[in-house]
Every structure is written in C-alpha cells, then in structure tokens.
Amino acid sequence: MQDVANLFRSCLPSLETSKVRVKVALKSFVDANDNPSTSSNYTSSEEDPVEVYLDMLQHGVVRRDATWMLLLFRALKILSRKKENRIRFGPAxxxxxxxxxxxxxxxxxxxxxxNVLLNVCYEIDNVEALLETPGVQQLLLFLMEDDEELQANAAGAIQSICFQEDGRRHVHQKGGIAVLAGLLTSPNAKVVTRAVGAMHNLSSYAEAIRDIRASGSIPTLVALLHNGMLPISGSAAGALQNVSREVASRLIIRELDAVPPLARLLSAPDVQAQVCASGALLNIVGPDLDQREREQRQLLFSSSRRRPGQRRALGRLMALCMAAGAIYDCLFEEPPPLAPQAEAGS
Structure with a gap:
C-alpha cells in the first residue's frame, strides 16, 4: 500500500503520462487484498497512507479515468475494513x-x-459527516437502478447509516422507506438481505413505523419470515417487532397469521433472530394476554397464592424454546428446519 502511495507521489508532476504505472501497481494491491480472509493488509498493524488515497480521489486525472476510479474505490474499500482507517477518513x-x-x-x-460508504459508516462520526452531504440521496438513487449489485451495495450502505439514530431520521426524511420497500421482493437474495436489514434498523425510529405500514411492507415482511435464510427471516422478525408497537400495524400482523413462523424462529440457530422473534411475539400476543389477565384477575388466585401472569408465562415459554434450540445445536450437526424449503426454480 505504501509503495503505491509513494509511486503516486513521485508521478504527480507527470501523472497523465505515468497513469498506467500507477494503475498497474494499484491493481496488484487490490487483487492481492480483495478477499479479507487472505488479505495481508487486513492483518497488518502498519499504518496505511489513507490520506494519500483520499488525495488521489480528488485529482482531475484520476477522476476522469473510469478504470482508475474503480480500482481506487476498491482500494478504499479494503482500507476501510480497519477501524483506525475508517476514523481517518474524516469529513473531508x-x-x-x-x-x-x-x-x-x-x-x-x-x-x-x-461499498466504501458501507464500511466507513460503521463509525458514528462518519455517519454525522455523511449527513452533511448529498450522500444519502445519491444512495437512494442507486437503489432505483436495475443493477442488482449496485442495489445490494447501496442498500448495505443505507443499512449501515440507519444503525445510528440520526441516520435513521435522515433516511426517513429523504423518503428511504418507499425505495427500500420496493426491494423486499427482489429475486436477488443479497438485495433482499440488505434491504430488509435496512428496514429493520429504520423501523426502530418511531416516526417511520406509520410509513412502513402505509408502504404496504408489512405483508412482505411477514412473508419473509418463511425465508430459509436466517439473515432475511431474522431481520424481518426484527422489523415486525418494532412496527408491532403500533396498534394499527399489530392488527395487520395478526391478520396475516405471523405467529406460527415467529414461533419457529424461537428455535433458530441464531440468537439475534430468536430475540427478535420473541420480542415480536410479546408485542403481538402480549397485549391481549394483559387485557385478559385484568378481566380475570380474581381467577388468578388459589390458596392465597397468585399464579404467574399470562404474559409472563408466555415469556417463560419462549425462553424455554430458545434454550431448547441452543441445546439442539450443541447435540446435533444440523439445526431443526425453520420452514419448508422452496422447490428448485420457484
């Protein structure tokens, strides 16, 4: 990485005539480090010349060259895997x-x-800096392109931004819900994974819940509970957990019979999916149990001893299901099936 930076500096006086040399060196670095599991840069503790690569991004000769810009963004993606490099991006x-x-x-x-924005927005200061730019608007425009790889990467960046409260508010204000809703039915699994992940994060912003319901996304989120990919079904459960705090959304979720697939997720081999499903079930079923308990309070005493509340009993039952799933994972190689698998070609 330092060699490429030094070469770029040395070629600055005649960059137009030396650009092939710099691009060849840059491509060698990118090809050798693209895979995180085999990247020597990712495991190196040496300081990377991040500022040089950000300066390169501003140079007119570089900006006019599509191949150079592609290689440079790939290099910045590699660098931004490291926390210390993400911090060094800064507002500029x-x-x-x-x-x-x-x-x-x-x-x-x-x-x-x-992809670069996806990585750097793991840092809250970078999210705050990004919100001062037209970056979110540009990412939302990318979501509306037909290119599925671009859709997936832009959705991943939006998901990263929406991990922060200010990011959620900004994406909501810019109309992100309607755009993300259109990607939830994409035939591309990567696009759906990131779009539903972004919707999950966005749904924790209270003012977004009504718009998620109005966008018609709730039936799609319930349908995604049946998806065999846990990142998809788990995020769908998380989004439903959040939107079910609203009475109108909760009624829709009940009508769509979301309880059985949520109950299956209680034994999923993923703690986050279990927690989301548990929270969604408590939000969907719990209020009725509380009301029923109040109406039948006199019946809940026997021998001067109060029986456990129905909502609390449901919580205990779900905890037992989650524990049983964890035990199953320890004893058997294959986890219990979450949902029927789709036939090939469907």
Missing part, C-alpha cells in the same frame, strides 16, 4: 467519496463507492 474524506459518486462513470464504480 467523506465529502470526497460522495462527490465522486455524483454522476459516476458507470454502475461498477457506483457499486464499489457504495
């Missing part, structure tokens, strides 16, 4: 990335640039 670096994503050369460049 974020502005540089976003400005390069406005009117990108092609969808491949846009997709790799979206």
């Amino acid at each position: 670096g974020l502005r540089g990335v976003v400005s390069a994503l406005v009117n990108p050369h092609n969808n491949r460049v846009a997709a790799e640039g979206s």
Whole structure:
C-alpha cells in the first residue's frame, strides 16, 4: 500500500503520462487484498497512507479515468475494513467519496463507492459527516437502478447509516422507506438481505413505523419470515417487532397469521433472530394476554397464592424454546428446519 502511495507521489508532476504505472501497481494491491480472509493488509498493524488515497480521489486525472476510479474505490474499500482507517477518513474524506459518486462513470464504480460508504459508516462520526452531504440521496438513487449489485451495495450502505439514530431520521426524511420497500421482493437474495436489514434498523425510529405500514411492507415482511435464510427471516422478525408497537400495524400482523413462523424462529440457530422473534411475539400476543389477565384477575388466585401472569408465562415459554434450540445445536450437526424449503426454480 505504501509503495503505491509513494509511486503516486513521485508521478504527480507527470501523472497523465505515468497513469498506467500507477494503475498497474494499484491493481496488484487490490487483487492481492480483495478477499479479507487472505488479505495481508487486513492483518497488518502498519499504518496505511489513507490520506494519500483520499488525495488521489480528488485529482482531475484520476477522476476522469473510469478504470482508475474503480480500482481506487476498491482500494478504499479494503482500507476501510480497519477501524483506525475508517476514523481517518474524516469529513473531508467523506465529502470526497460522495462527490465522486455524483454522476459516476458507470454502475461498477457506483457499486464499489457504495461499498466504501458501507464500511466507513460503521463509525458514528462518519455517519454525522455523511449527513452533511448529498450522500444519502445519491444512495437512494442507486437503489432505483436495475443493477442488482449496485442495489445490494447501496442498500448495505443505507443499512449501515440507519444503525445510528440520526441516520435513521435522515433516511426517513429523504423518503428511504418507499425505495427500500420496493426491494423486499427482489429475486436477488443479497438485495433482499440488505434491504430488509435496512428496514429493520429504520423501523426502530418511531416516526417511520406509520410509513412502513402505509408502504404496504408489512405483508412482505411477514412473508419473509418463511425465508430459509436466517439473515432475511431474522431481520424481518426484527422489523415486525418494532412496527408491532403500533396498534394499527399489530392488527395487520395478526391478520396475516405471523405467529406460527415467529414461533419457529424461537428455535433458530441464531440468537439475534430468536430475540427478535420473541420480542415480536410479546408485542403481538402480549397485549391481549394483559387485557385478559385484568378481566380475570380474581381467577388468578388459589390458596392465597397468585399464579404467574399470562404474559409472563408466555415469556417463560419462549425462553424455554430458545434454550431448547441452543441445546439442539450443541447435540446435533444440523439445526431443526425453520420452514419448508422452496422447490428448485420457484
């Protein structure tokens, strides 16, 4: 990485005539480190020259070259896997990335640039800096492209941004719910995974719940509970857990018979999916149990001893189901099936 930076610096006086040399060196670095599991850069403790690569992003010769921009975004994606490098981007670096994503050369460049934003927005300060730019608007425009790789990467960036409260508010204000809702039925699993993950994060913003219901997304989220991929079904459960805090949404979820697939997720081999399903069930079923308990309070005493409340009993039952799923995972190689698998070609 340092060699590429040094070469770029040395070629600055005649960059136009030396650009092939720099691009070849940059491609060698990218190809050798693209896979995190085999990347020597990812495991290295040496300081990376992040600032040089961000400066490169601003150079006119680089910005006019589609291949160079693609390689540079791939390199910045590799660098931004490390927390210390993400922090070093700073507001100026974020502005540089976003400005390069406005009117990108092609969808491949846009997709790799979206990956950079996905990584750097793991840091709250970077999210705050991004919200001062047109970055979110640009990502939402990418979601409306037909290119599935671009859709997936932009949705991943939105998901990352929506992990922060200010990010959720901003995405909601920019109309993100309607755009994400259209991706929940995509035939591409990566697109759906990231779109439903973004919707899950966004749904924890109270003012977004009504718009999620109004977008018609609740039936789709319930349908995704049956998906055999846990990142999808678990995020769908999380989104339903959040929206079910609203009475109108809760009634829709009940009518769609979401309880059985949520109950199956209690034994899923993923703690986060279990927790989301448990919370959703308590929100959907719990209020009725509380009301019934109040109406039958006199019947809940026997021998001067109060019986456990129905809502609390439901919580205990769900905890037992989650524990049973964990025990099953320890004893058997294959987890119990979550839902019938779709036939090939469907």
